[in-house]
Amino acid sequence: MFLRVKICGITNIGDALFAERSGADAIGVVISEESPRCISTEDAKEIFSALGPFTTTVIVTHTNSQDLLEEMAAVNPSAIQVSADVKRPENFCGKLIRVAGEDGKYPEDCDAVIIDRSHGRGVPFDYEYAEKIMKTAAKPVILAGGLNPSNVQAAISRLQPYAVDVCSGVEKSPGIKDPMMVLEFLKAAGKIPAVRKKEKISR
DSSP states (O other): OEEEEOOOOOSHHHHHHHHHHHHEEEEEEEEOOSTTTOOOHHHHHHHHHHHTTTTEEEEEOOOHHHHHHHHHTTTSSSSEEEOOOOOOOOTOEEEEEEEEOOSSSOOSSSEEEOOOSSSOOOOOOOOOHHHHHHOOOOEEEEEEEOOOOTTTTHHHHHHHSEEEEGGGGGEEEEEEHHHHHHHHHHHHHHOOOOOOOOOOOOO
C-alpha cells in the first residue's frame, strides 16, 4: 500500500518547502479564524506557489460561509477540507474532503473522508471509531488527530488508512514546525527523506 502523508497547519514558505523536500505528499494550510494557525487566502496562494507541481495543496477550513469558501477555491488548491455542511464551491475542479461526524456519517459529495475530531488540538482519535469508518467508508479515509512520530506507525499498521495527517504533533509552537519532528514523523510513516547532492555536469 502506498501511504500518503500530509503536513498540516503550515504558516510559512520555509516550513512548506522543508516538508515537501523531506518527503511529504501534501501541504495543508488552515483558513479559519478560530485557529491559531489561520492564514489569509493571499498567504495560502504564496505558500502554494512556492511548491513543486507534484505536491498536493490543501486548504482546511471550518467556515460556514459559502462566500469565503468560494474565495478559498479561487486560490486553486488541489483539495479543500471542510468540516461544516457547506456546498462544493462553484466551478471548483479540485477534490473535496469531508470530515466524518460523531455518528460516522458524512456528506456523499466528497472525494475522501477524514477522521478529524482534533482540529489541530492534538486530541487523539478513537481506534474503535476509526475502525468503524474504515470498514464502512466508500471513499479513501485519511487519519488525523493526536498523531505524532511515536504513535503514527502503530496507527498505520492497525488501520491501513489512505493517508495520515499531522499538525500539532510536529510543532515547536502553533503554526511553527519542528524540522526534526517532521523528519521523524515522515520516517515513522515510511517516507524516506530525499538526499540531494549537487553534482557538476561536465560536457
